[in-house]
Amino acid sequence: MPVSVDPLSVDPSTSLSAPAKESGTSEVLRPHAEDAFAAELTALAAQDDRPRPARWKLSPWAVATYLLGGTLPDGTVITPKYVGPRRIVEVAVTTLATDRALLLLGVPGTAKTWVSEHLAAAISGDSTLLVQGTAGTPEEAIRYGWNYARLLAHGPSRDALVPSPVMRAMAEGMTARVEELTRIPADVQDTLITILSEKTLPIPELGQEVQAVRGFNLIATANDRDRGVNDLSSALRRRFNTVVLPLPESVEAEVDIVSRRVDQIGRALDLPAVPDGIDEIRRVVTVFRELRGGITADGRTKLKSPSGTLSTAEAISVVTNGLALAAHFGDGVLRASDVAAGILGAVVRDPAADRVVWQEYVEAVVRERDGWADFYRACREVTA
């Protein structure tokens, strides 16, 4: 079960032993992984006697331990950064160790960015060589740009060149990160092909090139169910090993994530406090999981799946909306009617096909379930 252990939940002041760091990061809203977990990384490095690939700060084994958590021989406790299938982390680390680029796929809210940041922090000790992919990401963000003042004053030279994070990573043998790879326009994506296959970045203006030194690698993240993105060309795809980050495995785990996040968001938005809505949250999570998985929780009835992603992130937003409804317009208790409309909106994305899916679900599953009568009524009300 993948849970992004939220940085907020790990208080830096308690997990950091170095007082100098503490003062340096106390004002920062969100410290980098390598700063927040510096103590753990140092402890791992000190006790890591396994072979390390060139320029890696830790051995692959230690990187996996850093992400999955564990206790070191000297008693240092490594907190788990990623709570989910062990194999995911093992394959990811191994991919980077074999000098292949890593592509992390998954629906929103499956801790892709979180995993990539911690991998970079553990391997290179630096998670800041980051290219944020958007529809407007230019080639310069991946290759290099120019300092035009210098360029005009002194002509083209290495000094006038503004290297991109990827170029710096190549030159220094570090791990570069590209977020939301599939949002980057296709022609800009293709820039990566040469970098990943030839491990070199030509600078034709200077007649030079930057060759990647050992230790360079790249981690990209992408949504696999998002609409309207630029699909990867097969040429680029071939250069990546792909790891799909799964959705939470059990209801309990997902309920936990949802209620924790809802609590945080509620506080951030200054919503009036609403007493315990855990039952409704569990219900929302159950509905989402059942429709997403196409099978009821007891494993006895198959269901059609709607076209939407129904990710954990959407469940969080449904519950947050319900809370706002209950607080401002209801009696202050989160009830079935507060979440029913939200669920309907999340499930029915395609008015024709999804509506049938939803109605079938309501009639075949919700109606029959013990203790769900109020929810059934609420669903009928909003669906009609």
Next chain:
Amino acid sequence: MASADRPPGGARGEGPLLLGVRHHGPGSARAVRAALEAARPQAVLIEGPPEADALIPLVADEEMRPPVALLAHAVDEPGRSAFWPLAEFSPEWVALRWAVEHGAAATFIDLPAAHTLAWEKEGEGEQPPTTGGGAGPVRVDPLAVLADAAGYDDPERWWEDVVEHRGAGKGDALAPFAVLEEAMAALREEYGSGGQERDLVREAHMRLRVRAAQREFGREVAVVCGAWHVPALRRKSTVAADRALLKGLPKVKTDMTWVPWTHRRLSRASGYGAGIDSPGWYGHLFEAPDRPVERWLTKVAGLLRAEDRIVSSAHVIEAVRLAETLAALRGRPLPGLSETTEAVRAVMCEGSDVPLALVHDRLVVGDVLGEVPASAPAVPLQRDLARLQKRLRCRPEAVERELELDLRKETDAARSKLLHRLRLLGVDWGRPAVSRGTTGTFRETWRLCWEPESAVRVAEAGVWGTTVLAAASAKAEADAVGARALADVTRLAEQCLLAELPDALPMVMRVLADRAALDADVGHLAQALPALVRSLRYGDVRGTDTGALAGVAAGLAERVFVGLPPACAALDAEAAEEMRGHLDAVHGAVALLAEATAAAHGDLRGRWRAVLRTLSSRDTVPGVVRGRAVRLLLDEGELAQDEAARLMGLVLSPGTAPADAAAWIEGFVGGGSGGGMLLVHDERLLGLVDAWLTGVPAEAFTDVLPLLRRTFSAYESGVRRTLGELVRRGPRDGAAATGAGLPGFAPDLDARRADAAVPLLRLLLGLDEPAGSDADDPANDLVGVAP
């Protein structure tokens, strides 16, 4: 045949050469082959039922192709059986082949199947679960203990790392067995028989047989058995003590034969108790001469390419690198199945599990089907069939003949079941024919013809089970899982009921429910529903428990209710006509179903009426469907005649296109549904139709005419004539009263003449009042019985 140039015994200790193996372990198989090559024993003793000794020469037969299984069954009870499956990579198979090829004597030394089958029989009566046949639940897993000691959490992986993944040994071929024996000895010291008292008996028998072999062949004897048994065979024990253990064992008359097996079935636990998940992978490990990982990934790439996925050699290279590094990260000597699978997923499948499932199905498990020479003894299924044929006095004859069955008779019902079951198994001995004369549901007509192929089919069907009943059940379950269309599964459910296979029914129902849930075409669901409800009624006739079936049918109906209204929107004329057919079929099925499931599934009928109401009032629904929905509601009594007339008036008002109105009428009164009589009796409706028809503009009339003609020409001639007369006479004055004033009828009831018919009616209806007292209030009685 003793040969002088045999190398000396080597480093083995005293007594026989004991080769402890893991059943179906490719590494064990390779090690056994190497050990036999090195030691060259004169006799090879193998853990297995000694009744099969006579069948060993068949191993060398050209037509014998593993995977195959030794099948033991009780002679007078073919259903009692046990299997010992052998694959290409089974150490036992390797040992058999080696012995046969090198002219060494090969014998099976386990406890005879005669006893083990009898044990099973006994076990049924006893209470403690440990004595039930097959693998006991409390058995200590020796591998798990050893793996745990080595720090592995998965015993299979430990065994693979330590034993299976060793390449062809360069050192002493016998050394690994010595080490393994030591480990097992330590385990046996701790755990004794591991909770399996029967193992002690089996081991006593094996010891006796080994001793007998040693007397004959001296020290040149090799034993291939499960590693767990090795310490027990090494143990010194007196002949008398062993004999005592074997005394008084129950016994049944047993027969053995070879049957073809499949990789898929190897993955199920049976016989040797070693259900293996990945026979294809093991087969590959055994066959691959070297570089197993590279060869495996190349194979996977080949499969994916054949399925039109783009997989280049570069992919294979990267996958191999990933698998090897992953193995190193996990501290394994060589990539195993899990590492290669991860590599295939990440590199070749782009993280997706869909192509991976294909790889698992085709390669990891594999489609390999074994073959057995024709000279192998008959399979028990053939015996069972012969017995049934004899009991039911139904001899197989090559001449075609017809067989009339009256299902109310016990023998005939049994014959029918047998024929249906055989049909499920693909043995077309009898084919159903149309009954002549009567059409009652208790009658069945079959055309019987036993062709030579039928015997072959029976032999083939032997893989499914040892009795006709068991085989048909297993086949039906397999068919259900493999069925593509929903209709296939409903047909299968029907067949299961006809052939009375209650064991197969739950699986078929499960598949049916799943298919129904995922099928997005309401038409398919609507088609499946009537067949299902029909099966429900068969079940009633034949006394099968149909609770599960009713549940599935109710669920199916529910899905139809939800899906029907959206599916009725925007249909062309042809599709609308088809939908009307579905509407009728569902209506009939719901009526039957509602009776059967009223208790468990609430008011199905009420919900169906709600659907019909929705349909009848929705403008996007084609006229023919709307008309039909109104008509069904009217027949149900859900819609008052006034309301029906209002709806009809709405549709037939000038605002509606004439073609649409004609379609509505077709739906409302068309087809063989007694619509004509409705018009005859409800003069107001007739008046509405009449008024509309006369109001259709001349240019539209020619468009409407064919539709109307189709509607009205379907009526019986009497109805048509009456309608014609009614129309000619024109609307009656004050036509508020309905059902009165037909030609030849008085406007009101003639009470005196009606009373005269009451005594006869009473007699017909079996009302028990004495004939004299019926004059009290005849009118009320008449009202009571008339509908």
